[in-house]
Amino acid sequence: MNQRASTPLVLSLLTLLAISATQAAPPPRTSQADLIKQSAPRDWRRLDPENTLVMEINGQQVILELAPRFAPKHAANIRTLAREGYYTGSAIVRVQDNYVTQWADPADEEKEKDKVKPLGTALASLPAEFSIPFKGLPLTRFTDPDGWAPVSGFVDGLPVAADPAKNKAWLAHCYGMVGAARSTKPDSSNGTSLYAINGQAPRALDLNITVVGRVVKGMEVLSSLPRGPGAMGFYDKPERYIPITQARMLADIPAAEQPAIEIMRIDTATWRKLVEASRHAIGGWAVRSALHSNICNRTVPTRPIASPAAS
Amino acid sequence: MNQRASTPLVLSLLTLLAISATQAAPPPRTSQADLIKQSAPRDWRRLDPENTLVMEINGQQVILELAPRFAPKHAANIRTLAREGYYTGSAIVRVQDNYVTQWADPADEEKEKDKVKPLGTALASLPAEFSIPFKGLPLTRFTDPDGWAPVSGFVDGLPVAADPAKNKAWLAHCYGMVGAARSTKPDSSNGTSLYAINGQAPRALDLNITVVGRVVKGMEVLSSLPRGPGAMGFYDKPERYIPITQARMLADIPAAEQPAIEIMRIDTATWRKLVEASRHAIGGWAVRSALHSNICNRTVPTRPIASPAAS
Numbered sequence: 001m002n003q004r005a006s007t008p009l010v011l012s013l014l015t016l017l018a019i020s021a022t023q024a025a026p027p028p029r030t031s032q033a034d035l036i037k038q039s040a041p042r043d044w045r046r047l048d049p050e051n052t053l054v055m056e057i058n059g060q061q062v063i064l065e066l067a068p069r070f071a072p073k074h075a076a077n078i079r080t081l082a083r084e085g086y087y088t089g090s091a092i093v094r095v096q097d098n099y100v101t102q103w104a105d106p107a108d109e110e111k112e113k114d115k116v117k118p119l120g121t122a123l124a125s126l127p128a129e130f131s132i133p134f135k136g137l138p139l140t141r142f143t144d145p146d147g148w149a150p151v152s153g154f155v156d157g158l159p160v161a162a163d164p165a166k167n168k169a170w171l172a173h174c175y176g177m178v179g180a181a182r183s184t185k186p187d188s189s190n191g192t193s194l195y196a197i198n199g200q201a202p203r204a205l206d207l208n209i210t211v212v213g214r215v216v217k218g219m220e221v222l223s224s225l226p227r228g229p230g231a232m233g234f235y236d237k238p239e240r241y242i243p244i245t246q247a248r249m250l251a252d253i254p255a256a257e258q259p260a261i262e263i264m265r266i267d268t269a270t271w272r273k274l275v276e277a278s279r280h281a282i283g284g285w286a287v288r289s290a291l292h293s294n295i296c297n298r299t300v301p302t303r304p305i306a307s308p309a310a311s
Numbered sequence: 312m313n314q315r316a317s318t319p320l321v322l323s324l325l326t327l328l329a330i331s332a333t334q335a336a337p338p339p340r341t342s343q344a345d346l347i348k349q350s351a352p353r354d355w356r357r358l359d360p361e362n363t364l365v366m367e368i369n370g371q372q373v374i375l376e377l378a379p380r381f382a383p384k385h386a387a388n389i390r391t392l393a394r395e396g397y398y399t400g401s402a403i404v405r406v407q408d409n410y411v412t413q414w415a416d417p418a419d420e421e422k423e424k425d426k427v428k429p430l431g432t433a434l435a436s437l438p439a440e441f442s443i444p445f446k447g448l449p450l451t452r453f454t455d456p457d458g459w460a461p462v463s464g465f466v467d468g469l470p471v472a473a474d475p476a477k478n479k480a481w482l483a484h485c486y487g488m489v490g491a492a493r494s495t496k497p498d499s500s501n502g503t504s505l506y507a508i509n510g511q512a513p514r515a516l517d518l519n520i521t522v523v524g525r526v527v528k529g530m531e532v533l534s535s536l537p538r539g540p541g542a543m544g545f546y547d548k549p550e551r552y553i554p555i556t557q558a559r560m561l562a563d564i565p566a567a568e569q570p571a572i573e574i575m576r577i578d579t580a581t582w583r584k585l586v587e588a589s590r591h592a593i594g595g596w597a598v599r600s601a602l603h604s605n606i607c608n609r610t611v612p613t614r615p616i617a618s619p620a621a622s
Contacts, residue, residue: 203603
């Protein structure tokens, strides 16, 4: 190997050597299920009430945790839209198989200008928030190569990809991640129409659109909806639209009605053990360890809590 | 970099160099949609009638193309089970979100021994068919690194991973791929219960279970079913089971009733251009090219044909 290998090649080699070192360690013996069972209360955190949107669809709860660190302006606008009632009465308008489930104001979709919901004090136009600086980001890093980016890991419970050479980090389009739909102009999203990934991670969308958070509960409600028969999975008739009957910020829901779930922290030894366990065959069924994982194959666990009021 | 780099490291370096070379080529300008539109009749093939299972679920067609090259004994057994009526009257018994949709004989699930369907002339026991030799395999190779395996690409329209150093190749657990459910023993599958991947590719299953083919039409029928409330997504009550009302080999369906679809060949310039196009932002909406793809992000297209009888 000659000495003039480019910097990316050297970085990739270092990554590969790091992986070899990891593979030489003795394999873990505790399964992911047991690690969760054995976890301590400090391994978990509550949802942030000012950054959690609770929606009701088909009588079921769908909970979206926003990502203010990555998309502060979109998070603020979504918060305003939710508080001023924009999403209540909006609807699922598109379900494209192995791609996205999308919601919007039906009147906006039908181009019925006189019925379009007013934006209230929310902003009609926002800058694109495709990436943030990598430097200083509290990234719990994955040792396995990502393929789509030089570096990957988790921040604030969310899958993140990064390019340190360009000092850029961004949210990855994994299953359950939510983005802000836009038209051709990169800065044309404002949070009025959002989509959740319902299949194989379409990572080619990364850095092409603003990602605003993740569905932390109820993703199965969005993924099991009928696929739209129209182009790109759009519901071709208004009567197919599935209404969002209620949408509120968690902070605005009376304590007794608040969803009682907590989410695992990712700055802990438990999380790191969980990631390592996912690389190995543990428990008797599997005969072969993959010795690899990927940020999109590793969802941050949530679980019910005994009492939402306790803290 | 010292000279004693291990073989896998050198191979990885070669892969990286190959990618750099690819990235230096001028980017393609024709979109995937236009490539399909411009394709010639010779870019497409018919489904193999002796290796295609056509099922009806909720009044909709689900078509599974078998992979006799990778799992010949399972393919033969599935063919026998289909022809002797085993699957007609079986049912979807499990839908686990972002994982699998699985079908089986309901009586088998309910442990009602007296009602269990007879296997007829199908075999109760088969060897595990987890991998085949890599040497000589007609692999249309992906240039991008896979992460889960040293080599990846497509064979017979199916996503394949391989380890040339071990002379092994296997079908990858991508969205829509179908495997034969097994219990703890590696050789305990016989095709009576099958599952289709309905979310992010669970590649850790690779080499742990026999993969038998791919859903080439109607995957959205399987992916939009209600998730099971039981452990691992099993339907907890028999009344939730969703029947497979009919299941026949394509060869046994009268010509006039045969599904009129064709599937793209992968040994063509059109396919290679399609893969390359998927690595680039083409058409105006995307602002950034990923310059990467993955076998699980690239499904082999199918399309309706004018007349199923013509050839």
